[in-house]
Amino acid sequence: MTKRGLRNGLRAGLLMLVLALGGCGSGNDADTRSHSAASGDGAGGGVNNQAAVTEAAPEAKAASAEVGNSASKMDVDEAGLGAEGGNTGAQEMAAGPGEADAISKKLVYHASFEMEVEDYESASSKVEDTVRAAGGYIVQFTESASEEARGGTFTFKVPAQGFSSLLAKLEKIPHASMERSLKGFDVTEEYVDLEARLGAKELLETQYAAFMKKATKASDLVAFANELNKVQEEIERIKGRMRYIDQNVRYSTIEMHLYQSGGAGGLEKKESPSLVGRAGDALSGTLSGLSAFAQWLFVFFAGALPFLFLAGVALAVFLLLRRRGQQRSRRPDPDNGAAAIPLSNPPLPSGEDDLREGSSEEDGQR
Numbered sequence: 001m002t003k004r005g006l007r008n009g010l011r012a013g014l015l016m017l018v019l020a021l022g023g024c025g026s027g028n029d030a031d032t033r034s035h036s037a038a039s040g041d042g043a044g045g046g047v048n049n050q051a052a053v054t055e056a057a058p059e060a061k062a063a064s065a066e067v068g069n070s071a072s073k074m075d076v077d078e079a080g081l082g083a084e085g086g087n088t089g090a091q092e093m094a095a096g097p098g099e100a101d102a103i104s105k106k107l108v109y110h111a112s113f114e115m116e117v118e119d120y121e122s123a124s125s126k127v128e129d130t131v132r133a134a135g136g137y138i139v140q141f142t143e144s145a146s147e148e149a150r151g152g153t154f155t156f157k158v159p160a161q162g163f164s165s166l167l168a169k170l171e172k173i174p175h176a177s178m179e180r181s182l183k184g185f186d187v188t189e190e191y192v193d194l195e196a197r198l199g200a201k202e203l204l205e206t207q208y209a210a211f212m213k214k215a216t217k218a219s220d221l222v223a224f225a226n227e228l229n230k231v232q233e234e235i236e237r238i239k240g241r242m243r244y245i246d247q248n249v250r251y252s253t254i255e256m257h258l259y260q261s262g263g264a265g266g267l268e269k270k271e272s273p274s275l276v277g278r279a280g281d282a283l284s285g286t287l288s289g290l291s292a293f294a295q296w297l298f299v300f301f302a303g304a305l306p307f308l309f310l311a312g313v314a315l316a317v318f319l320l321l322r323r324r325g326q327q328r329s330r331r332p333d334p335d336n337g338a339a340a341i342p343l344s345n346p347p348l349p350s351g352e353d354d355l356r357e358g359s360s361e362e363d364g365q366r
Contacts, residue, residue, distance in 0.1 A: 106245060108185040109163055109252040116176040120150050120260035126173055127154065127256060134166045135159045136254075151259030157251040170256070187245050194242050201235045 117123035128138070136158030143152035158166055171178070208228040215221040301308075 104188075105186065106188040106191045106249050107160075108187055108245075108248045109160065110183045110185070111163075111167060111252070111254045112181050113170060113254070113256040114179040115173070115256070115258050116178070117258055117260055118174060118176060120152070120258060123173055123175070123258050123260075124152060124154075127170065127258065130166070130169050130173075131156045131158060131254070134162050134169075136166070136251075139253075147262070149259055149261045151257065154254075154256045154258070156254040156256070158254055160250055160252045163252045166254075170254075187249070191242065191245055194238050194245075198235065198238045198242070201231055201238065205231045205235065 115123070131138070136156045138154060139157050140155040141152065144150070167180075167182075171180070205228060208224050208231060212221060212224045212228065215224055
């Protein structure tokens with residue numbers, strides 16, 4: 001009996017171990033139930049544990065299937081962004097050369113006129129009226145006048161639809177001579193390239209927006225926001241260039257230079273001034289000359305003032321030394337005193353003695 005009991009105990013222990021391992025593989029709930037049942041007694045607990053595992057298995061499979069479906073859906077959503085771009089490119093390639101040829105040409109026209117007219121005022125007014133009637137407008141205008149000629153340069157923007165008819169009307173303006181040139185620029189290739197770049201950038205913008213919604217870290221969110229900002233700036237730049245091309249395609253440019261020479265137009269000659277006017281001009285010129293001369297003198301003396309001051313000091317020193325020298329030359333020499341004493345009665349000339357004697361005799365007779 002003891003050996004049988006031991007064998008039964010070993011069998012029960014092995015059965016419990018197998019059931020416990022099965023519960024761990026089925027899920028946390030089944031594992032909990034198996035351990036709760038294992039705390040009970042013997043084989044009855046093992047049977048209950050097996051039943052719990054059997055009941056929990058379908059729930060675990062359903063939960064696993066739900067998680068798998070969610071993951072598959074997320075992968076499909078992420079892959080759908082790329083698939084959209086791929087489908088777009090495939091559709092463009094499938095369009096074939098026939099649709100590519102159907103792309104409208106983008107042409108920009110620029111015409112220039114140089115016209116010599118008989119009456120500049122009348123011709124310029126007629127040009128402006130003709131352009132406005134065609135739906136155009138002035139972009140830039142410059143005018144110049146001299147004794148030899150008078151002229152102006154106009155820059156117009158006109159609708160491309162009536163461009164040829166407008167050129168024909170401008171040629172009918174009365175003129176003495178005319179030069180005309182017409183240029184066309186094909187910007188179709190650039191426009192198609194811009195469209196392709198715009199589509200790629202917009203797809204990239206959508207992807208970054210989706211990444212921002214799924215970002216869970218602040219660093220990832222900031223990085224996606226910066227990249228999205230760069231892409232949006234590039235999109236705006238491309239759209240601006242496309243708008244500029246569309247504007248130039250819809251409106252052509254005309255540059256027109258009108259001028260009137262002196263012989264052809266009879267420009268107004270300046271009236272000769274009267275006598276009083278000429279006298280006033282002469283007086284004004286003289287006063288202007290004197291004023292300029294006085295200003296020149298003032299500037300000259302202002303610049304020469306330091307040199308004049310030095311020259312004045314030198315002249316004063318020279319005059320002082322010269323005066324002292326003259327005073328010294330007038331003083332008597334003490335070493336030659338006899339020569340310095342004058343004679344008491346200097347001898348008189350012979351004629352003077354006779355005169356003196358005659359005068360003394362006359363005094364005696366009186």
